Amino acid sequence: MSLPPPDIILGGLVRGSIYGLVALGYTMVYGILGMINFAHGEIFMIGMFTCVFALGLLSTLLGTTTLINLLLATLVAMIFSAAFGYANERIAYRRLRKAHILAPLTSAIGLSIILQNFVFLTVSKDNISFPRVYSDQLNKVAFTLGGVHFNYLQFTILGTSLVLMAALFFFIHRTRLGIAMRGTAQDQLMASLVGIPVNKIIALTFVLGSSLAAVAGVMVSMYQSVAGWNSGYIWGLKAFTAAVLGGIGNIPGAVLGGLIIGLTEDITCYYFGSNWRNSVVFLILMIVLIIRPRGLLGERVADKV
Amino acid sequence: MLRLSNIHAGYGYSEVLKGINLELNAGEIVTLLGANGSGKTTTLLTIAGVVRPQAGTITWNNAPLKATSPDEVLAHGICLSPEGRHIFPRLTVLENLLIGGYRLPASRNSAKLDRIYTYFPLLAERTKQLGGTLSGGEQQMLAIGRALMSEPKLLLLDEPSLGLAPQIVARIFEIIKAINREGIPILLVEQNAREALRIANRGYVLVTGQIVLSDTAENLLASDEVRRAYLGES
Secondary structure (H helix, E strand, C coil): CCCCCHHHHHHHHHHHHHHHHHHHHHHHHHHHHCCCCCCHHHHHHHHHHHHHHHHHHHHHHHCCCHHHHHHHHHHHHHHHHHHHHHHHHHHHHHHHCCCCCHHHHHHHHHHHHHHHHHHHHHCCCCCEECCHHHHCCCCCEEEEECCEEEEHHHHHHHHHHHHHHHHHHHHHHHCHHHHHHHHHHHCHHHHHHCCCCHHHHHHHHHHHHHHHHHHHHHHHHHHHCEECCCHHHHHHHHHHHHHHHHCCCCHHHHHHHHHHHHHHHHHHHHHHCHHHHHHHHHHHHHHHHHHCCCCCCCCCHHHHC | CEEEEEEEEEECCEEEEEEEEEEECCCCEEEEEECCCCCHHHHHHHHHCCCCCCEEEEEECCEECCCCCHHHHHHCCEEEECCCCCCCCCCEHHHHHHHHCCCCCHHHHHHHHHHHHHHCHHHHHCCCCEHHHCCHHHHHHHHHHHHHCCCCCEEEEECCCCCCCHHHHHHHHHHHHHHHHCCCCEEEECCCHHHHHHHCCEEEEEECCEEEEEEEHHHHHHCHHHHHHHCCCC
16 A cells, blocks of 8 residues: 555645644633534534525626735635634533533533524525635645645634634633633633632633634635535534544644644545544544543643642 | 721631631731631632622722622732642743733733742753652642732732641742742731741631631730640640
């Protein structure tokens, strides 16, 4: 068996970087509230739809000035998704913070179903397509290596993801708000005793995670040319898997987990065909968790006390 | 300066404080003595806004303390360093200190840090170490340093000597006294009643949520009742 060709590796990295971006939202919320936000995939999907509609609107209003429209539409998607993420926390999770852990979890699953069906019933039952005029310009060949074509779109996605991840890392480790966020995740009582407005920091966590998911949604709809009401389910599930694989609650772990899952999927497709990819991804997840239940970079539970 | 009048407080249906009256004047160290479960910690948590009083009033500088959450109480300059130290384990020593001054302008940080490092030179050497990797004594020093970063007008200390080696305990009490000499009044809850009374001006004795005795620290140290019950003498 020969090594997979470079385009497979690049494809895997592109896919993986998107998983990583979405996984950050899961892992940040888990880190601060100890709950899995199962509606996070839907926030991603709402980002997709918002972007496609915003592009339609902007094309009519401003004409197709590619880059400006694309950036504006992404911004609108981020704001819209962030608003949804904030509302989710406010409506479905905040009141359940002191309840049994299964209560907010169930609430999150319910919310996910509501949002999916809401989009299905009111927006579109079929997949909607991303306006080609915006993605085609990026879909040009950037360079050819060994007879394989690499395009700008892939580099844009990879580059955007990496820049956003680096920005998040900087924010969390170097800014006053970021330190407050980590403090709140580690000891909520003490955070409130040093004067951190804990509720606002938790809301900020949702807003940040949702904005990242929106950018991921924009990039996926651009890459795959379509968006559907159920797109958030499988992307969300894989991203959640990435967060668990990397060690849930751990920020670099989410990125690492995302890249591993993306690469695994594309390499599996290359060798065994696409029918095998989900089986292999989840098989790897199970093996890692059996050997290392805290995930690749996760801390032992005892360390958190 | 601080006055608690007929404070009732507790958790859920269990009432822990059954009408606490106490006061603390400018410049004082006041200590709360009492057995486990007598309500010492609950008293501090109630002042700090973590536990809501069911009845009674807290007066701060002659005005009712109308604060419903710990960050609002802190905004009045009342800072609690809780039992168990609660160091942020995965923040560095420096980050733990900086977070203590979270709501204050960062421009004052370096002056405050210098002052804290003169109290605790050890912390200056370990700024990049994670809080969770410090020893108990070092964590206590960090906890006091973090509290000082909030520029407190009143410091509430809950069991600062708990679980520490005797030499470190002595050092911690020295520093508490030194901080007080700078003009910061301190309300101190301690298992180590003897050391606490030695540095305190006055003390209160709590039994099952009520104050049964209040006197100057000297008189309490001399009182037979206190010696028997809290200083382990017969």
